[in-house]
Amino acid sequence: MHFNSDNVVGASPRVLAALVAANAGAAGSYGADPWTARVEAAFDALFERKVHVFPVTTGTAANALACATICPPWGALLTHRESHVIDDECGAPEFFMGGAKLVGLPGVGGKITPQALDAYFAAEPGGVRRPPVKALSIAQGTEFGLAYDPDEIAALSAAARARGLRMHMDGARFANALVACGCSPAEMTWKAGIDLLSFGATKNGCLMAEAVILFDAALAEDFRFRRKRAGQTLSKQRLISAQFEAYLADDHWRALAAHANAMAARLAAGIAAIPGLRLGWPVMINEVFPIAPAPLLAHLHARGVACHDWTDDALPPDNRARPGEIVLRFVTSFATVPEEVESLLAILRDFAAGRGA
Missing domain, CATH: 3.40.640.10 (Type I PLP-dependent aspartate aminotransferase-like (Major domain))
Structure with missing residues (x-):
């Protein structure tokens, strides 16, 4: 993914x-x-x-x-x-x-x-x-x-x-x-x-x-x-x-962008409901930035999810990353389908529940 x-x-x-x-x-x-x-x-x-x-x-x-x-x-x-x-x-x-x-x-x-x-x-x-x-x-x-x-x-x-x-x-x-x-x-x-x-x-x-x-x-x-x-x-x-x-x-062009944004909004709503994850910035366009425990990145890579860790310097003062946390970046596109979003959310829920990679 x-x-x-x-x-x-x-x-x-x-x-x-x-x-x-x-x-x-x-x-x-x-x-x-x-x-x-x-x-x-x-x-x-x-x-x-x-x-x-x-x-x-x-x-x-x-x-x-x-x-x-x-x-x-x-x-x-x-x-x-x-x-x-x-x-x-x-x-x-x-x-x-x-x-x-x-x-x-x-x-x-x-x-x-x-x-x-x-x-x-x-x-x-x-x-x-x-x-x-x-x-x-x-x-x-x-x-x-x-x-x-x-x-x-x-x-x-x-x-x-x-x-x-x-x-x-x-x-x-x-x-x-x-x-x-x-x-x-x-x-x-x-x-x-x-x-x-x-x-x-x-x-x-x-x-x-x-x-x-x-x-x-x-x-x-x-x-x-x-x-x-x-x-x-x-x-x-x-x-x-x-x-x-x-x-x-x-x-x-607007329809393509609207779809990408909608997939990001769907992903963000799912992430907000997962214990241990929170959003670094409000989701406005087709990018989602959860603050997460640092081991999550390796878990995602092991499950075949391509994503990046991200800089935390521009986080809001009241929502800083804590020790042991990182910021991740997920980007959706005009070609992202709901099934991909739900598969990613399932992997994130597995991690939060302590299930193995």
Whole structure:
């Protein structure tokens, strides 16, 4: 049973069928194809305004190029200290920013608050000893399965704007967060002050489809050269655009995310009823983080469950891990079925009851 990531499953049948159909025949290269034109229009409709869409192949490319667009080599970009951008991109953002600095801020559940931003700037010494802060990047959802609602984003972006900062959103699980918050894509992004978005689809039903979406036309001209220089301007772009077209059509992407979220909610409800287990953070998207006795991880692995232990630094102050406890991460996907969730819950109940591995 694979609960270690939503990257472990392939594409939804609808997306895969669209990719196979787009493979037939010939079409213009480097985005000069009908699929890309239709997808650009679809994104305009989705975000309720003209946007500038740049497909890329990976979330790392999307995040690194987006950060480089809003932070110069002599600047600094703030993010959560355990965000994917700072912890899991192998230095790609710093590389594409040309040496700019990533600075991590604290925050429960991976969320940054205006108060954390205020505290950082209050401690800044000024002068030229540190690079000037130019941008802020937030994750939607966070590395701990939480999502910012539009009011939270707007408050944070207002605090950032007051200091002249641009705002980036890492939306690797954008669809899951959107479904959880029950708002529109526009309300979650540009209407709340986001300048550019890494729009992820690979985790939610596509094979290899990410995009950087720019809400400010002034950023787009330079970005097309930045993407080319990074080797992310694809000659057969229609094969990514075809995935996006099927993904967005008829709200397929929301349905996939809603299913993944529902499987996580089902798992969380079952875990909450098991003695000795408790949730580290509220379950909002498709990730579940129980705090559990440390031996449980080996028990799960012995029973064929793939999952990760997780950092506990961003736990709420009133729900810290105790000695002998760890935090586990279970991730559901669009392909998770209820039977898998129930099988995992049975294994967890066996452990709690003292039955052998």
